[in-house]
Amino acid sequence: MAFRPSKRSRRPPESTELKLTPVMNLMVVLIPLLLTSAQFIRLGMIEINLPPAVGAGGTSIGVPKEVEKKLDLSVTITDTGFYLASSLAVALGEKGEGPTIPKTPDGKYNYAELSRQLYEIKQKALGIFTDTNKIVILAAPDIDYQTVVSTMDATRSIKINGKIYSLFPVVSLGATVI
Template identity: 35%
Template sequence: MRRLRRPNQQEAELDITSFMNLMIVLVPVLLLSLVFSQVRILNLQLPVAASGDSQQEEQDEPKLLELIIDKSGFELHYPSGVLLKQIDKTEQGYDFVALKTFLKDLKMTFQQNNIEKNDIVLLLAPNTDYQTIVTAMDTVRSFEAVVAANLVDAELFPNISLGDAPVAEVATTTEQGGQ
């Protein structure tokens, strides 16, 4: 009887060189692309709640800097309820440049009077659009200044709280807009 011989089968070697080359190129490219996709987060503070009727608590309570944003423009109050500046809305929209200029002057006045003020409350009318809120937050947070021939962000009022505009203010603004 004759036996059939099978030819000698050799085991195939795995050649992973091309796969390793691909990984060597792909991993750094993916890591570099992560730098360009960053998430921005805006930190907000909760407004201070009013409590008690004691005069001593009122004296110890810090004075609030409030920026009311409504359809007619900006109103800046310090302390709460005392109007400092009213900036009317122009044909192009809200005047953020005038607001930033006034806030820079106000911050300098606070520093000259040794008042440490880093917080502001944005009081918003019910139909204030999102882009206006974000631009207002960027405007009150910082401004660009030149220090030692470098452009840096100087601090204005970085601790931002949000709230609803007073009802009386909204009603007055609505009445004026209707006339």
Template identity: 30%
Template structure:
């Protein structure tokens, strides 16, 4: 009987867990993920998307007591509003005249300090950087808040 094996017990050899492939994966994966986090910087701009009523009001600014519409085109920036007949700031050497736009909006804000809404209409071909630069010029000038509530819409190309 001493040569018989017991059915219930088996001898289990202790094996080592090979974690080298897992360590190699971590050595490669962690720097890759960290480098992706460093280079992805997000900026959030709060804006209101126009409704059909907003677009109808933008085409006829005289109906409401106060309406301010900034139109961004390939050739420059145009401002229409309740107190403004039509102000144009032509594009010079592929740069928009944002200083003149900010000065005009500062004058409008002095007349209407309680207002904060502005409608920004843009042609589809306008570069994103130019649109953001105009939005920044409309939001504030030298720390003074101008018109931070910006609604964006599309204007047809002439």
């Protein structure tokens, strides 16, 4: 026979309050931290356009579209300089060989000359071609990231006599085939 516990030895459950102060302190610190890091992530992004994906067997039967004249301008970055090419031709250097815009004698890329030549191309292409805002930048595998970003900046705009002109704001990236 089992004895029943006495009513005196049993304690009533104590009511405990939740301590929300540490949780509130954590939220006060985390929310501003997350908001500021989100702003830095947005500012650190570079807008580029990737080439469109092509599906297999994507033939369509219908009325053929009128053929548009496209410039298809591209800048290829190599360790010797910049090569400019379009759907019409590849621009060669001054001697008929080598890069269109060679490196400067001190071994740096000539971004000012690149912008100047792209400005001339843009002036000639306006009204003739439909894609006068697009450019493709191709880089050799050994080209560093800063060179690619500086090239993107040089192809987007040029400053002439204190005035900024838009060159090719829609930039696509690609890889060179060696």
